Amino acid sequence: MQYAQIILPLNLKGTFTYKVPDELFSVIQPGMRVLVQFRGKKIYTGIVFELHNQEPIEFIPKDVISILDEQPILPPEQISFWKWLSEYYLCNLGEIYRFAFPSSLKLESETYLKLKPNTVIEFENLDVNEMYLIQALEVKQLINLTDIEAFIPKKDIIKTINSLIDLQYIEIDEKISEKYKAKEVAYVKINDEVLRNQNLTEILLKLNKAKKQKDLFLHILEKQTENPDLPIKKSQLFEDGYFVSAHFKSLADKNLVEEYYLRKDRIESYEGEIEELEELTETQEVAKAEINEAFSEGKNVLLHGVTSSGKTHIYLEKIEDCISEGKNVLFLLPEISLTKQITQRLEKKYGRQLAFYHQKLTDFEKVEVWRRIKNNDIRILIATRSSLFLPFQNLGLIVVDEEHDSGYRPREVSPYFNAKDAALVLAKFYDAKVISGSATPSVESYYSARKGKMKYVFLGERFGSVKLPEFELINFKEAQDSKKVSGNFSLRLIDEIKKTLEDKNQTIILHNKRGYASVLECESCGYVNYCSNCDVVMTYHKSANEMKCHYCGQRASKPKVCPKCFSENLNERGVGVEQIHEEVSKIFPDSEVDRMDVDSMRKKFAYEKLYEKIEERETDIIVGTQMISKGLDFDHIELVAIPKADSMLYVQDFRAEERAYQLITQVSGRAGRVSGEGKVLIQTYNPDHSVFQLIKMNNISKIYKYFLTERQKFNYPPFTKLIMIELKHRRDEKVNRASQFLGSVLRKYLPEDCVLGPERSQISRLNNLYQFQILLKLPRGKKYQEYKSLVLLSLKEFDEITAYQSVKKDVFVDF
DNA sequence: AGCACGCCGACT
DNA sequence: GTCGGCGTGCTC
Numbered sequence: 026m027q028y029a030q031i032i033l034p035l036n037l038k039g040t041f042t043y044k045v046p047d048e049l050f051s052v053i054q055p056g057m058r059v060l061v062q063f064r065g066k067k068i069y070t071g072i073v074f075e076l077h078n079q080e081p082i083e084f085i086p087k088d089v090i091s092i093l094d095e096q097p098i099l100p101p102e103q104i105s106f107w108k109w110l111s112e113y114y115l116c117n118l119g120e121i122y123r124f125a126f127p128s129s130l131k132l133e134s135e136t137y138l139k140l141k142p143n144t145v146i147e148f149e150n151l152d153v154n155e156m157y158l159i160q161a162l163e164v165k166q167l168i169n170l171t172d173i174e175a176f177i178p179k180k181d182i183i184k185t186i187n188s189l190i191d192l193q194y195i196e197i198d199e200k201i202s203e204k205y206k207a208k209e210v211a212y213v214k215i216n217d218e219v220l221r222n223q224n225l226t227e228i229l230l231k232l233n234k235a236k237k238q239k240d241l242f243l244h245i246l247e248k249q250t251e252n253p254d255l256p257i258k259k260s261q262l263f264e265d266g267y268f269v270s271a272h273f274k275s276l277a278d279k280n281l282v283e284e285y286y287l288r289k290d291r292i293e294s295y296e297g298e299i300e301e302l303e304e305l306t307e308t309q310e311v312a313k314a315e316i317n318e319a320f321s322e323g324k325n326v327l328l329h330g331v332t333s334s335g336k337t338h339i340y341l342e343k344i345e346d347c348i349s350e351g352k353n354v355l356f357l358l359p360e361i362s363l364t365k366q367i368t369q370r371l372e373k374k375y376g377r378q379l380a381f382y383h384q385k386l387t388d389f390e391k392v393e394v395w396r397r398i399k400n401n402d403i404r405i406l407i408a409t410r411s412s413l414f415l416p417f418q419n420l421g422l423i424v425v426d427e428e429h430d431s432g433y434r435p436r437e438v439s440p441y442f443n444a445k446d447a448a449l450v451l452a453k454f455y456d457a458k459v460i461s462g463s464a465t466p467s468v469e470s471y472y473s474a475r476k477g478k479m480k481y482v483f484l485g486e487r488f489g490s491v492k493l494p495e496f497e498l499i500n501f502k503e504a505q506d507s508k509k510v511s512g513n514f515s516l517r518l519i520d521e522i523k524k525t526l527e528d529k530n531q532t533i534i535l536h537n538k539r540g541y542a543s544v545l546e547c548e549s550c551g552y553v554n555y556c557s558n559c560d561v562v563m564t565y566h567k568s569a570n571e572m573k574c575h576y577c578g579q580r581a582s583k584p585k586v587c588p589k590c591f592s593e594n595l596n597e598r599g600v601g602v603e604q605i606h607e608e609v610s611k612i613f614p615d616s617e618v619d620r621m622d623v624d625s626m627r628k629k630f631a632y633e634k635l636y637e638k639i640e641e642r643e644t645d646i647i648v649g650t651q652m653i654s655k656g657l658d659f660d661h662i663e664l665v666a667i668p669k670a671d672s673m674l675y676v677q678d679f680r681a682e683e684r685a686y687q688l689i690t691q692v693s694g695r696a697g698r699v700s701g702e703g704k705v706l707i708q709t710y711n712p713d714h715s716v717f718q719l720i721k722m723n724n725i726s727k728i729y730k731y732f733l734t735e736r737q738k739f740n741y742p743p744f745t746k747l748i749m750i751e752l753k754h755r756r757d758e759k760v761n762r763a764s765q766f767l768g769s770v771l772r773k774y775l776p777e778d779c780v781l782g783p784e785r786s787q788i789s790r791l792n793n794l795y796q797f798q799i800l801l802k803l804p805r806g807k808k809y810q811e812y813k814s815l816v817l818l819s820l821k822e823f824d825e826i827t828a829y830q831s832v833k834k835d836v837f838v839d840f
Numbered sequence: 841a842g843c844a845c846g847c848c849g850a851c852t
Numbered sequence: 853g854t855c856g857g858c859g860t861g862c863t864c
Binding site for chain 2: 033034035036037064065067117119120123135
């Protein structure tokens, strides 16, 4: 094989042909990384996609400089998967490569390196090249590969860098975004000072007046001396209810104890003992048997289990089955913060054979996981969507937890693929099985399971036969007419919250809108505050006292007077979660009311602190956005209230009702998890709306039947396939013309009723880019392939118009 | 993607 | 007369 098709880490179509020099002939294999030159002197790490003997005629290929791997870094299953992904989602292989690989595995000319802070370097163990590079970095803090070419031979560069990265002397400079929040857990210890200097008897004497504080102090002291290396979890202190956090706080105020935080999601071994799994309940046993049956028939499974039905328990059983057969497991989550119970159990059992993978790891940590997966050192990987590209060996099972979650398909990061669907395909290449699980499966998955493409396994009962919460609809219009309201709350709702407070239980209030008011409007001239980058009004955030654009993140100070007519009367329109929080605090002045949304959780440890507060039952009422539907599994939440439920339904999106159903169901799952006495109050102007009525009846098959009928009526998925094409450009005129042109080309090839638009996107300008979109509704089945190739043809025709090349084009398959 | 090339207006 | 904006073309 004389020629290689190479994938480059650039967003370019297809692969590039390079000549394999004689000396590399016998070594080169698909899936290996190679060093190549591209465009003049630039060096890139590419991946061998295919080898062949066909000499290119239109250009003279360059040589492969060198091979970086002894064994292919990508197994053949992954190469097939990449190929499928790029064809199905109409994205470039280079895009996938960039997304899939950690930076230090794809070094290129523009990669910048720096010394790792606080490292002691042992020079005597370094070779000449390594020494040069370290010295260069001591002089100049940041160096890129092009700079390095000046003093290290091209062929040795990557080797030198890799060896220094391995030694942890240097690292890749990646301006890691500030968003990163490590999941940390609070631990406690006796103040170091106290242990060193002070007289214990004296301290205890002083504490004699506060018995509980003294007990707590002794408790911590005892634990700490018993096993100095085992950190003491703060939450553990309050488990049996004898101590409360106020006791701890008093001790901390006296400087006797202190709390500290440790990162939770680090790859670390666990030394505790392994608990045996509890027996499955009868219902769970049945579900497990059904899964086994499905697997033996070669079918994948959709596990539809109501909230608290113990899906996790079943996953665990199947994970252990898979591992005991000698195969490995990938456990997918929509976001890594949701590790919760599953991790604890698995960490105990598998220790170092368990690892985590997600985009918030440092580059070094990512490479570490890559290496261990490659060496088949990991039995189970808990990870987000980017893990699908890891070089798995012997993969036997993929679990997709919370399969309905939109986190599997973020719209902002390319390549645009749906991880839950891609997981099914990846599993096929590995001959592995998939369990997708959710309490509220997506309509598409439900349909596909009901059609027999997957096995549908239903768990309709909560663990331990605990009853599901009871739903009640409150007619807000009626309440208003009879003057039984206070602000956004009906007296009925206030009454129920009061009752819950009296029983010393907790309430969750869902209001899925950030900020205080969605608009500030001038009373006299109607002026509203638009974002300067986007065609969107800015939201008023009272707690931060500023205006925010929720789309581009821009902030502005709150206007005191109308900038246009100088009127001082600015009306707040549209209720946000901050306002609901304020209202609730006023109605219940003696209760602890906390807010949970992205804005209030931005501060370091904010989430951890609130979590513990709720766990210790210091918080009485939690007001929050959709964030509260995830991960809040507490025993004493008995009431879930949704004061303005209508706002969820009136969103311009054919999935709005499905989303509302999922959100309401997920949040209500927090209520009465132990008592079985949970209550959900939905306040609405439209109590007769089908979605609310169906939720109240809690008849799952009817709900899905309703969704499916609606989808069929309006030709939406799963009855059709959607492709959305979005065009963006700084100049409105240009993108308008471009999208008209693309629309006409598409209509040339496709039937009229398949092409909708072009029309302005819902947000016509975002980040200073004007946006237009075209929606394609294509038939399913065999015809789809045919139609899709026509779409591809149209896109190609569009790409040939040079004038439109500067128009950014995003294609979302299965929109 | 990202970089060089080339064509126009705003400055010393 | 030059600096730098961005539209265009091209990469094995």
